[in-house]
Every structure is written in structure tokens, then in C-alpha cells.
Amino acid sequence: MTAAHSLPDPTTEPEEPAAAAPEAPRREALYFALRNPKLLIGLGIVLLLLLAGLVVPPFLEHGPNERYAPPLLPPSGDHLFGTTQFGQDLFTQFVHGIRATFVVGLLGGGIAAVVGMTIGFVAGYKGGWIDEVLNMLTNVVLVLPTLAVLFIIAAYVDSYSVVTQSFFIGMTSWPWAARAVRSQALSLSSRDFVDLARLSGVRPWKIIVRDIAPNMSSYLFMTFILLFGGAVLAAAGLDFVGLGPSDGMSLGLIMHQAVKWGALQLGVWWWFVPPGLGITAIVGAMYVMNVGLDEVFNPKLREM
Amino acid sequence: ASDTEGDGGAAGDYPRAETLYTGGTQWGPPSTWNPLDTGNYATGTVGLVYETLFLFEPQSGEYIPWLAESGEWVDDSTYELKLRQGVQWSDGEDFTADDVVFTVELGQIEGSTYGNLWEWLESAEAVDDHTVRFTFSQANYAQWANWLYFNAIVPEHIWSERSDEEILTGANEEPVGTGPYAYEAHDQDRQVWKKRDEWWATEALGHEVAPTYIVDVVNTSNEAALGQVLQGNIDMNNNFLPGVAQLVQGGYGVETYYPEEPYMLAANTAWLVPNTTKEPMDDPEFRKALSASIDMDEIVTNVYGGLVTEANPTGLLPAWEEYIDTEVVEEYATPRDPDVAKDILEEAGYEDTNNDGFVETPDGDPIDLTLIVPSGWTDWMESARVISESAEAVGIKVTAEFPEFNDLVDQRNSGEFDLVINNERQISNTPWTYYDYIFRLPVQEQQTTVNFGRYENEDAWELVGELDGVPVEDVEAVREVAGELQQIHLEEMPVIPLWYNGLWSQTSNTVWTNWPSSETDNNYLPSTWRGYFQLGSILMLTELEPAPEEE
Amino acid sequence: MLKFDRVSKVYKVGAFGGGELTAVRDASFEVRPGEVVSLIGESGSGKSTLGKMVLRIASVTRGAITCDDINVSGLRGHQQRKAYYRKVQGVFQDPFSSYNPVFKADRVFAMIRSEYYSGVSDAEWRKKVDSALEVVRLDPGQVLNKYPHQLSGGQLQRMLLARALLLDIDYLVADEVISMLDASTRIDVLNLLADLKARGMGILFITHDLALGNYISDQTVILYKGSIVERGVTEKVFADPRHPYTKKLFASVPQFHKKWDEVEAELREREAADTASQPYHLGEGEEVPGELVEVVEGHFVQPFHPRVAV
Amino acid sequence: MRKYFGRKIFVYVLTFFAAVTINWMIPRLMPGDPIQSRLARASLTDAGAAEALYEYFNNMFGLDQPLWQQYLNFWVSLLQGDLGISIWNFPTPVTELIMGAVPYSLGLLLPSILLSWFVGNWFGAYAARSKWLDNTILPLGYVLTATPYMWLALLLAWSLGIVADLFPASGSYGLSLQPAFTWTFISSLLEHWFLPFLSLFLVALGGWAIGMRNMIIYELESEYSNYLQALGAPRRLIRRYAFRNAMLPQITGLAVQLGTVVAGALLTEIVFSYQGLGYLILQAIQNQDFFLLQGAFLFIVIGVLIANFIIDVVYVMVDPRVRVQMQGGAK
């Protein structure tokens, strides 16, 4: 939910290459993508962590909550990230936590993206009173202090799982995305090719999905990335105050436990530093990747 | 940002050397100073301000006359109390027998915490200014003794003008008591008390409380408390502090009652309460198997790091050791051993018929139990996980869940839960309080304080009444009745004793020394918990000594 | 016949739709099959709005547009609308933005196919496309399977015409179809429109360029601030513009061979002949009526205050 | 103009209504009974007493009425400025609890929001100046925005608070003090305030810097910049213009971010045991203290709405584009 504004509002359309670039824009994008250090570094980190979350856990002997080692060991060869008060291996917890982080990011960001984009598209495309109503809805949700609402929901919802958590995060974090998508869709739907599609008797939702959306696919993707980051941070916040899912493992939960068990006061830095670092790395890498993408898709920015 | 009415304009510092900082009892801003609001009054309201007739010191088992000079059973239905003379309320009025009578009679207000006293108390009358006579329809020695040291006496001249509601739930913002301290100030995060030089005990008993100020700090969390302890901001803390063993061993200047495991005195028993109205927990064999399956070592060493000890099979606290019938225990206790658990299950017909790795009931119904523990109670949550794991190891499917506290209370009181951990009864003058907790009948729609498992056993309940009727000094007689109850408990296992929760207390010698310790003569309970000043903790304050000035 | 009967359009404008803007006011005229009607006016005069109303991209606020006696705004349901678009189609100003840049250009054909000819076999469809492309004189091999940016503006614009032809339409709205094209390719597209007209198509040709309007149209409609100020048979309007606005337009068109001053002088000469007694000269304080006056057969002018400059 | 604000206010009222309703509804529809829990804490030995007290409290808090009636009552007393009495902290009025916390929360929020906004924008503008700066400030900005509020708070509490012992790591002022206008008190207040402030400030800082940097790059590419360059205007002037114009979207950005920052402050307060609304809300949630929760939440919502409104007004004042548009000027 942060960095909503770090997606600039290119009300100026991506200019037409016209005669200038007879090369397919996609290939050009790929060319710049492969040469954009921000994109590559960001993507690299994200993939590395994703891989760690996906591939490593099945190879680990012990579960994330298993108490099998001596307590509070600092990082060492046996326990890369050290152990907890209960002799749980923090590396194991970390890789499992990464998993949850990605799940929340994908699901929460995904739900927010779907809701935000749907609302943004419909509002931008349909206009009129539908736009007004949706706009109002967006504004209402936008002004709500999301995390506070999430606190309340999370605290009082029964059988709270990662999926439910993602759902609620998704349902509260879409407004800025809806706004951004709406303004894009608005300017796109006044373009002639949309009118032409209408004249071809294509149904509105099909026009949105097949004509408008593909034209802002990079923008949508970037929006999703920001929503992903927002969802991860929101989930971490919830987990941290102990309002996260009660089962499973997440980076926020590790921090929660670290704090609860006095890691801070006892100087057990290896308990609370890596999970936060993990979140920062994932989200930060995503954001940096986003700038890279922006530069790839936006010729104006490439010169910088 | 503050509400410091009554600070008399003396805003400013509390000199460190004269101030005792405590913490661990107050979990929210101080909001009421009403001693009758037993679960919510600001830390110290009873003990520091309001006082009781006696103290009961569990370490020695002694009843210490306090506002009362003495008391005795004249006959089987009459108790006569001699009050101390020369005691004054902090507003200068004399403390008299009328105050005591008035306080006892408050029990007649509907909703009073000791309303049930009047079920067997017939009357209380002031014989003279310093003598009160109580007439009983039934002599419940244990309960009466308990009442005498537990309940604070309030001044009639102030309280008699109040409405019933005000008396039971009012904030009582300017508490007038007989105790060694008076209200000084409070804010969201603290309560400040100031020493009263006119305290009666100084003259009468030679007791003098050492600190001029007591600042009780509101807890936000255990870990914040840990930080404050480490920084020397708090002299005595009564939170459960994770990792305190390391602190004691590691030269952080933090001390506990025992210098080594279990570090703490035992304060109460943590019980695993099965809902005996539900299948299969209605089967004592199953309950025993469940009890046998629990890996207590894991909880004691890994979860608590040795801060607690496994409870006696009867669940009675060490202070009640003399009431335990060792023969009964030897004969009837089920050992904690997974193999034993498996045997019991097999014998009782619990088998894994559908091969999912978990046993089914003899009728073949699958068993899938949920153990609830309040969300955020980290040590219990961790313990619950251990219990779930060890139960599953013998084939009983138990899942640990962590609802919000209120939700848990709801499930617990209404009897919806399967398994819950509870430690509501504290140490007291008599094991009666524990058996009352375990066997109390009749089972109500809402079980708010006792017998959460809704276990019904008329015989046992009758025995509990009998126990109440045994004079508290008669150890032999108490043990006899208690022994019978222990047998029922061990055979039926309506609640499963787990461990003794510590009387969490960590102290620092930087400003104050001579804290209660097993190593010294100061053996009073080191606690500010509600109800513990009456258990002698108030005397701990009189033993404190300022730390020698450092060069 | 495409008939405009006192058509008006009001847009809501301003921040949050506070204000109103009348883009078209009481416009009435007709487009007959086999006829090109030029709609001429300055920027913002409401030309495109009229076109969009025909194409149902904008709604009609007042009045009615009928196509062969069917009220265009009265169409209900997806099927009716589709049937309508089979008869009436449009081509827009900017050939580059008429194509979705992320897809190949011939997607405009594919859309027609999926909506109207879903049963047609590949071969048959191919033939249909080829013949439509032939009409617009495009080589299928050169334009199919290419991205829009790989084609020239003229090619793109012609493909759009071919797309309209796939539907055997009766009426075409051509909204500034050539203004974005290079001078050298403009004329080809214009010629093509003329050919279509010869095939019996009715064309609403929207432009701000008088010369182009004149080149192919039969009827001319001059639009000024949303109102029709003059209309009629093209020759008559061009030979003898009456309304001051029309005259001003004429005087401002850059021409070869004639400089602006010369044109203006010519017009002034003619104006002298115009007497104040003409029925379209309003007296002091008279309201401008909505109705046009027929000055010569087939030449209508909106009455005006003669001395008021526009 | 009036119409514009009329509409805005309508949206605000609607938001307020929706937010407050959600907040009213959710805790009540959830399992658990705050009064039972309150009584449970009192360890009443007498079942009859429990019942009587239960009824008394239920009646006093109006929880025995049907839900719709409770809802109506709620609005009625809200409109009278009565937020009720805290259940958890009975019998303290909710207003008193909140008023005790709000100054602390505001004291954290206002400086951190405003300062981070100004400094962040300044940094961002600075970053857009050269490739070198861009490559150093930008990644730092991203790391900062990507940092979970509480983690940064933890790091600061640990490193500066516990290890280096430069600042206190918890509380809002020294335990030996009483609030007063003395230097000792104020310096203690500031000492305790610094770390929570710093953590909020830093996280927000990154976001603004990035936003500004992106905006200003767009502005520097704009046509008026090009034109000015073609006329030989010095970079200084062009940057100034770009900065000013890029600042405007950042103002709206501020409105969008407010909710997040407030939430971040809740987390930070929790880490530092700071005496603000964060701790109150958490307690209210855990104790199902409907009234306190309503009150605290109400306060946040009103705060966010007012801030939004101020931002709206400011925006209209500083951006001629919006102003002209609203006055129905030439398009």
C-alpha cells in the first residue's frame, strides 16, 4: 500500500513510434529489458528469494516449528540463521516464511489488482453515473485507514488463514490502483480503435479485456507489482501485531515471535533482522524492478 | 496528556533512590481504585491503600493479624474478631468495628464478589468499637479464613453514602484506606503511590515500608517489560519474562527468588481442562490417556527454559504438600508416558480403524479435538503446540488453536470448547479453593469461574463441602478429606494438571536490595499481583533496603 | 436515407460535470444513398459529435437521427445494434490511433469476422477480404500480417475503408479521414471515397478543409458553434456563400494562385450586391431562429444580423 | 468551486458513515463477549454475583438491546459528542482515554509526515539531477519504502536504543517524571519521541523521494521545459519550474498515503510502547472494547478526513489548473 505514488501518471500516452521505429515494440522492449540493470537486479533478487521459498523447504529435514536444536544459537554453519528460543531453526522458518510472503503478495496483490482493475476499467470505460458511483466507492475506501480496518477485521474473523488474510488485504488495498487504471482507461477509451471496436459490434467487456487492457499491459503489470509490495507489507504488519494467520509461518510472524520472546532485549538480532530484511528485499527488489520496467516501456525515461 | 489531579501542584521528579518501580500487574491505564472490583483495581489499591483483617503467608502457612489483632471461633457457629486499636483512615477518621460490619454487609448487594458468604453467614455485629461477632448457619472454616485475609475493609463513613452500583463498579477516584500508601498520581502508563507516614503498623508492629514512592508501570507487553528491567527502570517486575534464565545467569543484574531452576515460586497450577460433556472426553480413560501422552519435559525445558516445574499429579501446589496423600498418589496416578497412553487407549477400545494415523472412538467415530489458548499468550501457545504434538504422537488428534481472549472466554464459559488451558485459581490458604474449582456443582449454563469442564460428580462435591467444614488448623483432618478428593481426581482426571506457573518475579538490586529470596531470610512472596499483597507481599516492602550508594 | 431531425447534443463538462456545453444545436439535414454530404466547420463546431451520434458512440440529447426510418437511438439489445453497424460504419481522423498498436493491423478485419461472419470458412473469408482490399486498391500481401506501425497512414486509412466494405454498408461516416495524411496520399483516399459514392454509398464527409469538401461532395453543410449556418448543393454554396461565417471561412482558406487579400476583395464585391432586404437578414434585436431560409433552390442559410461580424 | 467542495464533502460524509458503520458492526458480529471477559478477570466465586453484574453491565452499555437499536443509539450519542465508556478500562470515558493518546499520536504523525514530505521531495528532486545521484538516492529510497514500518522501528530500537543506549527504546516520557512544563520533562519527552519519529520519518521519506524523482523526470521532459531550454533558459529555472509542478501531484499523493502512514504509526507505537492510539486500538481489539475501538477509530477516520480535506483545499489553492477548471474557465 505504500508507493502508490511512485507509479507516475503518464497521462501522456506512450507516443507512437510512427515511422521512427520500424521495429516491433516488443522486441525493442526486450532489448532494453535485457540491458536494464535495475530490472535485472530486481528480478534477480526476487527470483532468488522465490526459488529459496519454493525449492529449499522440501529438502529441509525439519519443519519450521520443530524444536530440535539448542536454543538461541547464533548463525553458524549448522544453522545458517541461528535458532530461536525453542531451538527452532531460523533458516527453515525463513524459507517457509518467504513462501507465505509470496503467497500473500500474489493473492493479496492479485485480488487487489483484479478488483482495482475491474473497477478502474469499468469506471473509465463506461463513464457517466457508473463512473461517478465507482469513483465515490473508490474514494470511500481510499480514505479509510486500511491497516486499522484490517486490524479490526483480522482480529474478529474466525479461522483466519493466509488466504483469508490475502483476501482482506486485497479487498482494502485496491483504491489507488482503481484510480490509476481508471485514468488510463479513460484516455485509452477515447482512442479511435476503441470506437472502432464498438463499431464492430464487440461487447464492452470484450473491448476492455482485449483492446484496452493489452494496451496498458506494462502499466497494469507495474500496478500489480506495487500492489504485491503493498500486500506483503500489510500482511507483515498484521502478522507482527499478532493478528496474522495462526497456522503456518511467515516473515512477519517470525518477527512477531522474536519480539514476543524478547529477542530485541536479549540481543538475539538474528531472530528479527533476517525476516525484515527478507521482506525489504522482496518488496524493494520488486519496486526497483518496477523502475526498470518503467524505463523499458517508457522511452522518455531511458535517457536518464 | 495527563490526569494528575491530586498531585497537589508538586509536579516533578520522584527521586530515584526513594522510589520503587514495579510492573507486571496493570495491563491497561489505571481506571478504578475500587477494592471491590477485584479484577480491575489499580495495582496496590488493596494492600497499599486498603487493607485486610489478616494476611496469609503461604510460605510459612501463617495467618498474620493485620487490621485484626486476633480472631477465634467461639463455637461452631460464632466467630469473634478483635480489631486493632489506634488505626486511622487516611482522612483521619478512626477505623472501627462498624467499618468491618459495613464491609461484610456489602456482600448482600447483588453482584458483590463475596455474595455467597451470606449463604452461610447469618449476621455480623459490632460488639464494641473493636469487636465484631459473626454468626454462621454453617461453619465453613476454610472459606471464612480465606475471606478474612482476602477482602479489604472499606470506610463506612465514606462508602455508606454510595449507591450499590457505585459501590460495586464505581471508580472510587480518591481512595481512602488504612494502608501505608496513598494515591499520588496516575497517567496512561503508570500509577504512583506515596508513602503515608501515619501508617498504623509502624507504631503497632514496627513495620516501615521503605520506598517513599511506588510507581507501578503499566504493561504494554512482556518484552517491553523485559527491556525496562534490563535498563534498570523497573526494580521489581512480575511479568512472565522470556529468557529470564539467561538474564539471571548472564550477569544482567536481574535476580529471581531461586538463583537456579525453577527460579520462581509456584503461584498456581496450569490445568488442561477437557470438556467432559463431549465425546470422547466424557471417558475418564480417555482423559487419562491424554494426560499420559503429554510431554511435560518438552514444555518445562524447551518452552519455559526451566522456569516452571511439572505439577504434582494431584495438581496441588508445593505449599500444600502436607495435604497430599502420597499413598493415594502412588496408587492411582497415571504416569506420563506415551506407551502408557497407548495402552490405556487400546484397553479402552480406542483404535485407528480407518488407518488415518489417529484413533477413533470405540464406536468408530473419528476424534478431532481442538485445544484453545488465547492468541498472544506466547508461552501457552507454544505449550499448546507441544501438547498437540505429543497427543498426536500417541494417536489422538489434537489441533492447537489461538482465538482472541474474549472468544476463548465465550467458548469456555458456554462449554463449546474441546480442550482449554486454564490457571484461574491462585495459591491460597487452603486446597479447598482448588477442589472448589475442580468439582463445583451445579453446572450452570455459563460456567464463569469454576469447573469449566462441566464435570459432574455429586460425591466429590459433597467431599468439597466437607473439606470446607474442617477447621483450617487441623492438618490431619484436611489431609484425610483431601486424600479422598485426590483419589477421585486421579481416577477420573476431570482436569489434567500440567505445570506450576511461576510467581513471575524479577528484581534488580541497583536501587533496592534485600529482595525476597530462597537465600535470605526475606521469604515473603515477591509480587504486586492483585490478591498477593494479602499473601504477605506487603511485608516484602518492609524488608527492602536502599542499595548502598555507589562511589 | 440518413436523416437528422433537429438533433442536439449537450455535454456535461467542467470539473465534476457541473457545466453544460451544447455541442450541436437543432441540426437538420439528410444524407441520401449515393451522395456525399460534407460537414464543414472550424474546430469544436460539433462536426465529430454529429458523426459520433450517427455511430451511436455519443447519445443524442434531443431530436432524432433515423437511418432508413429507424431511429438510431432507439436500438435495443446487442443484436439490433450489430444489425445497425452492418449498415452504417465510420472511419476516423487518425489512422494510427484507429489501430490497436499491440495487435496486427488486420485485427480490424478479424473483429468483423468474429462478430458478423463467425460461420464463414477461412477460404471464403480470405476471398472476401481480398476483394474488399481490391476495392481500396491495396495489395493483400503488402498489408496483411503487419503491425500498424509498419504501414503508412494512407494504407491504414484504406484498410479501414476496406473493413467497412466487408459489411456491405449503406452509409459511411468519414470523420476527417485525410487530415492526418500527407498531401501526397490524401488524394488517393479521397478518390476512393468518390468511387464508393459511385457505388451508391451515402457518405457523411466531415472536414474543416473547404477544398476537400468541395472536391467530392454533392451537398455541403456549414457548421458554426454547433448550429448549421448554411447548407445546400455544394456548387451553389461554394459559388455564392451567403452567411458571414461561410464567407470568412472562404476568405481564410489558403489557396494557390490566389492570395488571401484577393479572395477577400472578391467576396466584398459580391456582398455589395447582397441587399439588406434579403429574407435572411435580421433586423436589429431580432433573435436568430433555428430554421434555415431557402435562398435559392437547394441552398439554405440561417438568418443573421448583417453587420455583426463573426 | 462550491459545487466541487460540496461533492468532496459528500464523499467525506459518506466515507465517514461507511467507516464508522463498518467499525461499529464488525466487532459486534464477532464471537466473544467483552463483559464476560471482564467478569472473568474478577474471578467471582459466586455464580449469582456474576450473573447480576453481567446484567448490570449489559444494561449499562446498552448491549442488551437489539442490534439496530444499539446502532441508532450509537449515532444519537455520537452526534451528541458522547463516545461512551470504555469496557476494558471501565469506568473511564472513552473520550478521556483517547484524549490522553491523541497528543502523542499527533506529535509523532504531524512532524514525520510533513518533514518526510518536504525532505523526501527535496531528495527526489536532487536525485533527478544526475545519473550518479539517481543511482545512489533512488535505491536507498526504494529500500526505505520497502521496509516494513515495524522492522525499521525494531532496528532503531535495538541499535540506537538498546545497544548504543542513545535513546530510550520504549515509553513516552521518563518514568520518574510527571507531565509539566519543565525542561527535564520536555527533554525526556523529546528523547522518547525521537526514535519512533525517526522510523516513521525514514520509511515515508523513501516513498516521497521516489515519487518526486519520477514526477520531476516527467516534468523535465515536458514541452514547456523543452521550450525554455530552446530559449536558453538556465537549468536552474527549468528545475525550479519542474520542481514546483512535480510537487503538485505529490500533494495528492500525500492524501493517498495518509491512511498508510497512520497505520504505520500504529505499528511503530506498538514497537516503542508509545502511548498513542496504536496501543489503545490494539487493546480495544483484544478486549473487544466496542466503545473504545469506535472512539479510537473515529478519531483516526476524522483525522484522515480532515487532513484529506485540507489537502484538497491546498491543492485547489496551489494548482491553477484545477482552480481554473472549476471556475469553468476556458478549456
Added chain:
Amino acid sequence: MTLEVSDLRVYYRTLRGDVRALDGPTFTLADGEIMGLAGESGSGKSTLSKSLIRLDGRMRYVGGDVVLDGDTVPVWDDRAMNEFRYKRISLIPQYAMSAMNPTRKIGRMIAELLESRGVRFRGIQDELHRRLELVGLETDVLNRYPLELSGGMKQRVVMVMSTLLDPSLLIADEVTSALDVSTQRAVAETLVEFRDREFVKSMIVVTHDISLVYQIADTIMVMYAGRLAEKASAKTIIEMPRHPYTKMLLDSLPEVGVKYEDKRLSGIPGSPPGLLSPPQGCRFRDRCPLADEQCLEQPPFVEVERDHHVACWKAE
């Protein structure tokens, strides 16, 4: 001679190599001359006009000289160019509509621009007011935001602003394309007025509308694919074009009064070559009906008649 451009080459850097957008034009512009620069889209008109004042990030100066009033113009040196900009060479941009800072009042913006160029605003204020009145604007516009003006008004403000320091050379790039005919005329006539009043010495008016340029220009220069095709007086170009491209271009333009039924015009078949690797020789070769072997060689831009330059072997 105001301006002498010789063999100016400016390319665009792209991924796949240089786009030779401006490939060696050589021409002169006399004092007081208004030169229309015409040509189809992509022929390099804007590139030429930009080269004379400011190369944008992707443009690369390759070679050639520009001399203004006897001084070499260092077009390759952004810093040194600042001396020339505004004071001696000025520009009315193609995007005049959005050329002003939307959040500054116009007057303030002009003042700031002038001060930043070391000119005292006070000293020039009266002249500014006079010129605004000349173009039919009230001085009140200085107190307004750009947003509050119509397109035509903005266009005129920019014109006044650009010429305030009486530059020798003014480049007007497509300043009328976005306007409708009547405004177009007013703006075009103002340009002539500026020259007549010597606000500017000479002017290059870039447009793709030959008929418009014919109305105001003294000479017309036609570009094709980054090169010059023809330059002559306006009258000569319209009436006696020599280059086949000019001829065909003029032939394809309908005029008021010409009707399809009467005279079917035809366009120029084919399209201009890509400038990434343009063909050797005459770049119009592929579309030229007269082309032959000779055209494989680049025709020089020669004076075939007095003040009539053509780059075509076939133009005798």
C-alpha cells in the same frame, strides 16, 4: 545574408543505427526573408529547425556549418549555443499550445525567463505590452494562467514571447497546424507583420501545407527524405516547379473549386525511403516517373535559375 547553412548533417541515434534525418542541406536565408519549409511528414523539417537551435538528447551532430550574420553557430555545443538562443535565434515550437508552464502566470514566467537571460524585465515591459496589443491581446493576459487562454491566444503569446529580444532568425515549426482556418490566417499574418516591423530579421516557417506557406512566404524550400529538393520564390515554386517531387505534390492538392467529377487528381505512388539506410543517389528515385540510371547518383542542389535551386538531374 542572415543565415548560411552548409552541408548540415544531424542524425538520430537509434538502436539499429543512425537515422539520417538531416543529410547535408545547404542553403542561405537572406535578411528579411520568410522561407517556407515544406515537405511530407518525416522529411526532416523539424530536425532542421531543431538543429538550428537545440539538439535534443538523441540527436547527433555529424557535420556541416551554420553561420548567422557572419558568426559561426556552434550547434554541436549545447553550452555555447546558449549565447545564440533567444537573443539571436528563436523558436516558436510545434507544441506552442503546451509550451508554457501551466502553473505560472504568463507575465511572471516571461519575466523570470528574461531575467534568467540577463535582460531586465522592466526595461522591456512596455515593448511587451505593445506587441501583445499588436497581436490583438490585452495586456491582462500576463496576469492569467496559460490554461485560461484559447489555443489561438496561447499561440500568439508564445509568438510575442519568442520574438521579444528581436532575434535575427525565427523558426516557426508547424505553428498553424492545430488551428482552424480563420485563426490560422490570423497567426500567419502576424508572422509577416513581425517581419515587417523587424521584430525578427528573417524567418523559417515550417509547415506541410504548401498553400498556407504560399500566402506568406517569400521563398519556399521543399525537403524530401532528409535532403533539399527545391528552393525558389514562392511564386516560382507554385507556378513553375522544377523538381518532379514538387510537381507531383502540387498536382495532388485539390483547390477550392476543383471537383472530383471535373478533374480527378492523383497522389504520388509509393512512400518515402527509410532514413536508417537510405538508398544511394536520388532519394525520390523510386517514386519518380522520370528516374533513370543517372539518378543512381545523388543530384547536387544547384541553382538552375536565379534564386531557384533544385536537386534533380532532370531539372534542366
